[in-house]
Amino acid sequence: MTEKIVIAMSGGVDSSTAAALLQRRGYEVVGLSMQLWDYTRPESSNAEAEPKKSGTCCSLDDIYDARRVARFLNLPFYVVNFEKAFEQEVVIPFVRSYLEGETPIPCVRCNTFMKFDHLLSRASQIGATKLATGHYARVRQNQATGRYELLQALDTSKDQSYFLFEMTQSQLKHILFPLGEYSKSEVRRMAEEYHLPVFEKPDSQEICFIPGKNYGRFVETYVSQGPTPQEFETSQSEDPGWVARSGPIVSRDGHVLGQHRGIHNFTVG
């Protein structure tokens, strides 16, 4: 029996090409997309600009694209719903982090919890031996120690291994990064060669659940509409609304220098 691999499909060029590559290597490939966030939520709407609907990780248009590619490659394809887990394990920690004045990278937690925990578990549940993603990184087993090592992609300009630093041995063992050996331009060329319907799609950069990049506004709206207060206890205060509030900027000797719009608008880095 051929080995079954699940490919995490975002609807972008990278994961689509990875799916095509795996199929050409003779694996039985099943495509999964994750439904992580409801983009009609008020937090994600953008007053200044039309809400960006694609080029993110998991919007409706992207799932549409993923489905289109899967159909084109004749792969079984499913959308799995991790909305609740995403909110608990990625969004709330992200907001909490902001309220504590930190600069979180939600993509790291999303990889750790969504892709390499929930999605990996779905993959094994449907009989796959491995989960593949379109990340630019490499995994190899060290022959001397037997341990799995996470390596940079050969194309260091596109390397994403940094976002994967939290991965454990048991996760690395079950992961494939089919693009780790290729450069981005090679991947685009392959996508075109294979006639993948998304070969011209631009890369995504921003945090997927905040189209328009207005993180401060997201945090404010989320806190004001968001879940129960205990989910938001920060080290600063039991009332997150207090933290997200505006107030005076005061110098050490007591002079009011101006007004600020809440600690979440001032992050390090």
Next chain:
Amino acid sequence: MRRVYLDNNATTEVAPEVMGAMLPCYREFYGNASSVHWYGQEAKALMDKARQQVATLLNAEPNEIVFTSGGTESDNLAIRGIVDSVPGTGKHIITSQIEHHAVLHTGQMLQKLGIKVTYVPVDAEGLVDPAEIEKSITPETVLISIMHSNNEIGAIQPVQEIGAIARARDIYFHTDAVQAAGKVPLDVEQLGVDLLSIAGHKFHAPKGVGALYIKKGTKIRSLLYGGAHERNRRAGTENIPHIVGLGKASELAMTEMENNTGRILELRNYFEGETFRRIPHTSLNGPRTRRIPNTANIRFEQVESEALLINLDLAGVACSTGSACASGSIEPSHVLTALGLPPEQAFSSIRFSLSKFTTREEIEYVLNLLPEMVGRLREMSHQHNKSFVMRGE
């Protein structure tokens, strides 16, 4: 690959007799039913016949049947049409927590317009208590809308009792009978309803056609403006082929119901009984007896239904869980939640729904797959929980 279709509450295969009745409407009788000439008259005659067939299925008069695009439109027309036509302010309607989204979301929209809406709860089996309806009635109540049979668990609601309450208080009563039509007898007189929705594709007619029964003398405002079609109650050129299909499917249901019901019920009960016997820690969601004959909503403890659903599909078996959201993923079921199931139990439930085309052999095929599949998923969820605990330490 072998394929077995057990998702007939989502939609059904079009019956060959229905196809046969529809085809001439595309090739010979393609006239516009409003036209004066022969073509128009032929189309009108076909439509009138279909109207009679649907009326017979519901024990209604033909002029009480309005053809629509399906269950959603019928529900919308019934609820919005009545609320809009009744004069006054501060209007109130009563519905239940386990209605189809076509009713629930219409209710939410009306709330935004200032209409008060009461969503009555259900008991652990998914049944509405008529006393609860009676309690919720206020002088402002203009409409009660309670479904006949629930799509997820098949629970048959006490429609007749609610109908009597509505009649005594002179309140309009609508029932969404989309999952009941063609499966159990429907008699609008006996049920005491003023409005009743059906959808063709749930009983072997094509998608995109349905009907709303509107009791004679009921004032209703149209949703669509245009021509005088359907006695000014639904503008738009009538979809003759589909309407003819709906008529034929209604006629078939009338003649075959007794036979089909017995056979489907026996298969369903066999499937259910064998599942419980062969797989430990499985149970039924919803009522055991007060239920449409084709539906089994089964809970597999410690199994994630999404994973089971995908496994079954990869093995060629189609069934469902919850309702699909825009992306095609599964949303938590508001019906199972209303029954009082905690999320982990709601997320371990699968709906199997049979039709007259389901065979014993297909049921055996599924029964042979399920125990191994469920066992493997349980083993994995056990392992995953263990490794999760270890990682957390």
